[in-house]
Amino acid sequence: MCFICVALCSCKKQAEETFTAGKISAKMDAPSSRLMSGEQVFLVPNVRQESNNYKESSHTFVTPTGWIMTGRRHSGDENGSTIYEYADLKAVDSQGQPLGGIITVEDGRWEGYVKESNSVFVAPSDRVVLGREHYGDENKNTRYFTGVVKYNGVATAIINYVNSITTKESNGTWFRSGSDQVVVGRTHTGDENGNTFYKYATIVFNTTVRPPSRFKVVVRLHPTEPNYPMNPIDFITASRFREHVEGGSDKGFNKNLNRFETTNSHNPEFYNIPVNIINSYVGPFPNSLNLRPHDEHAYRPGQVFLEPDDNLVGDISPNGRVPVFQYTVGSQIQYWMFYGYNFSEILLGALSFSHQGDWENVILNIKDNKIESAILSQHDSGGAFIQKENLIITESDGVQTLYIYSARGSHALYEKAGDFHTANTDHARDNGYQWVITDNVQDLSTQPWKDYSGAWGEVGENTHTTGPLGPWYKRLGFQYF
Numbered sequence: 001m002c003f004i005c006v007a008l009c010s011c012k013k014q015a016e017e018t019f020t021a022g023k024i025s026a027k028m029d030a031p032s033s034r035l036m037s038g039e040q041v042f043l044v045p046n047v048r049q050e051s052n053n054y055k056e057s058s059h060t061f062v063t064p065t066g067w068i069m070t071g072r073r074h075s076g077d078e079n080g081s082t083i084y085e086y087a088d089l090k091a092v093d094s095q096g097q098p099l100g101g102i103i104t105v106e107d108g109r110w111e112g113y114v115k116e117s118n119s120v121f122v123a124p125s126d127r128v129v130l131g132r133e134h135y136g137d138e139n140k141n142t143r144y145f146t147g148v149v150k151y152n153g154v155a156t157a158i159i160n161y162v163n164s165i166t167t168k169e170s171n172g173t174w175f176r177s178g179s180d181q182v183v184v185g186r187t188h189t190g191d192e193n194g195n196t197f198y199k200y201a202t203i204v205f206n207t208t209v210r211p212p213s214r215f216k217v218v219v220r221l222h223p224t225e226p227n228y229p230m231n232p233i234d235f236i237t238a239s240r241f242r243e244h245v246e247g248g249s250d251k252g253f254n255k256n257l258n259r260f261e262t263t264n265s266h267n268p269e270f271y272n273i274p275v276n277i278i279n280s281y282v283g284p285f286p287n288s289l290n291l292r293p294h295d296e297h298a299y300r301p302g303q304v305f306l307e308p309d310d311n312l313v314g315d316i317s318p319n320g321r322v323p324v325f326q327y328t329v330g331s332q333i334q335y336w337m338f339y340g341y342n343f344s345e346i347l348l349g350a351l352s353f354s355h356q357g358d359w360e361n362v363i364l365n366i367k368d369n370k371i372e373s374a375i376l377s378q379h380d381s382g383g384a385f386i387q388k389e390n391l392i393i394t395e396s397d398g399v400q401t402l403y404i405y406s407a408r409g410s411h412a413l414y415e416k417a418g419d420f421h422t423a424n425t426d427h428a429r430d431n432g433y434q435w436v437i438t439d440n441v442q443d444l445s446t447q448p449w450k451d452y453s454g455a456w457g458e459v460g461e462n463t464h465t466t467g468p469l470g471p472w473y474k475r476l477g478f479q480y481f
Contacts (some may be wrong), residue, residue, distance in 0.1 A: 001268040017037040035127030041099055041205040043149055043156060044180045045087035046072050054082045062131030062145050065242050066105050069129045069183040075172035077192040078137040085176055089203070090108065090152065097358070102343045105130070107148045113141035118310050120230070120238075120340075122185035122199055125320030125425040126158050129183045138191040146257050151205040154390065158184060161321070163200040163237045166272035170270075180440065183370030187238055187311045187332060195271050196435050216438050217335060220417075222408035223432040227358075228314030228343040232449060233275070235340055235357065235456065239306040240266075241273040244459050246300075253277070266309065275448045278306070283453045287481055290453035290473055294463040304454035304468055311356060324437040325444040333364045335437055336444060336471040338456075347427040356457030357467035360411050362404060362437075376413035386415045395436060405429070 024367045048070055054061060057078035061068055063086040071085030089098040108130060114121055117138040123129050131145030149156045161184065161451045170192035175199040177183055185199035221228070241253040243260045251260040255277075256269045263270075281304050282349065283289040289299035315322050323337040342358035363375040371393055375383040390405040394414065405414045405428035412426050420426040444450060450472040457467020472478075 001020060008155065019075065029353055035189055039275060040094060041101070041151055042092050042094070042180060043103055043203040043205065045177065046090040048087040048176075051084040053221060054084075056082045057081055057137060057140075058135055060131070060133040062108075067130075067159055068147070068149070069131065070181075071176035072132075072186075072198070073172060073174045074192075074196075076170055076433055077307065080144055080170065080192070081132060082130070085174075087182075089204075091151065101152050104150045104153070105147045108152055109147075111144050111146055112316070114140045116188060116192055117194070118313065119188045120234070120312055120314065120323055121187070122161075122315050122317075123158075124317045128158065128184070128201075135447060138194070140184060144186075147205050148352075151188065154205065156203050156205045158201045158211060159204050159425065160202045161185075161231070162200055163233060163272070164200065165194050165268075166197040166237060167268045168192075169194055169196040170190060187234065189238065189458075194309070195238075195266075195268060199234075205370040206306070207321045209272055213438055213441075214369060214399060215333070215366075216436065218362070218401060218403045219337070219362075219429075219435045220403060220411070220430065221432040221435060222406065222407045222427060222429050225408055225432060226313065227311070227339055227343055227409060227411075228316050228433075229337055229435065230312060230314035230340045231320045231322055231455070232338045234449075235308065235312065236278060236306060236449065238312060239308045240270045241278055241340070242307055244305060245443060246293075249368045250459070259370060268394070278452045278454075280447050281454055282451045285454065286307075287479065288481075290469055291444045292453065292466065292469050293459045295455075295468045295469065297325045304397045304452065305459055306357070306456055307458040307467075308340070309358065314340045318435050320436075320439050321433075323442045325447060325471060326399060326441050326442040326473045327471070331366045332476055333366065334444075334476050335364075335441070336359055336361045336475075337411075339411055339438060342411060344411065353464045355460055355465045357455070358411055359415060359456065359468050359474070360406075361471065361474075362402075362413055364402070371402055374402065374404070374415070376404060378412040378414075378416065378426075379410070384414075391415050406435075417444050 054184050061084050067088050070087045074082045089103050114259035119142055121144055127146040127148055129144055130147045134142040164175050175198045181203050181468040184201045188196045213470050237354045243251040246441055249262050252263050252270045253273050254269050255273050281291055283291055283299050290297050292298055293301050293303040324427050327334045337360045343361050344353035358376045365373045373384050373388055394401045405417055407426035407428050410426055414428045415421055417428050419429050429462050452470055455467035460466045
């Protein structure tokens, strides 16, 4: 939800102590509360401050007590200057009017290290970024400090994740969140001349709780899974949008000139192409042809593809953060999941079947409000039909939970742990991350990228190594004719 916050004059003495571990909290004074049951409270940046200059290759920064991060600026290489922006918070209603209450920032912790040159970080569900640490050049590691914002002692939720513009890391551009946003993540690829974008989101306190779904689906990832789920919007943001030229040089879309150019440029104007432009690239005859290179239904010429600079590892903690896309036909519910990379252990001579981009899905067949059976996607097949008696299903308080397994690297879905597919190359195991895909479900038919009919990933030597087609052209009931 977007709104314009009413400007308030508020003064606060900045805390002098920088927090490094444990609990951080600060009481924020505000006008008396007028909150009615059923309303939402938005916790938005109040007074913004800038940090001192830090040498990028040797620094640790954490916001002062009770403040959160709202921006960053870097110029030069790893010996260049980094500055952070941070803010305290105020409570407002949906019209931007001030509300009373106590705002605290608690449970501060350092998250795991990520390699700076392939750094895809999003704060765990319902947490915000409070700090960052980096030592060395782009081949060394970065980590982020996160915390939980509470309103009157109750944890808030993080909603409306959006990406910033993409620009060259070294050029000194300020990344600042909007008036109702805070920093929750950052993606960077390459060295100081590589591209960076930030993820912003809104902090909200809900006075009403949405009733749970009747069905819950848990995908058990492999304990050593190298490639995690991710939001397809993040994949678009980190990619160049390109036109494939068979036997020639592929083109790149320049958003400043609003056209394709014959170039392999990695300049910022070739990244983060507006989604409405990408979504306009649809096969010329509905339900007849698409624009994916090497596809049996491809229309020629004019094939297009999305190409990130690297194989994106995704979000290592996707619960509540990475959306899943639902499409329903009658008594069937289909859930679509996206990964940035598919690693395949299947080899044909020297040819690998690995590829950028990976769409997987599970279909629930419902009868009398119960899961009767499921269809699990497995590579290029139409999916495996599994009867209820062969599925792992539990029931509690009227909610049925289905547990399925994702094979390491390929993400093919199976009803149990084991070794499957060609020469037992799909490995599904217990004790991995349990991704509750029904905790963040969005309607497939309303997605701003759904009509895009090109490839989600670079062009390979054949259809198996080229990025896949999107789910709108593989949804329930869809047929090419």
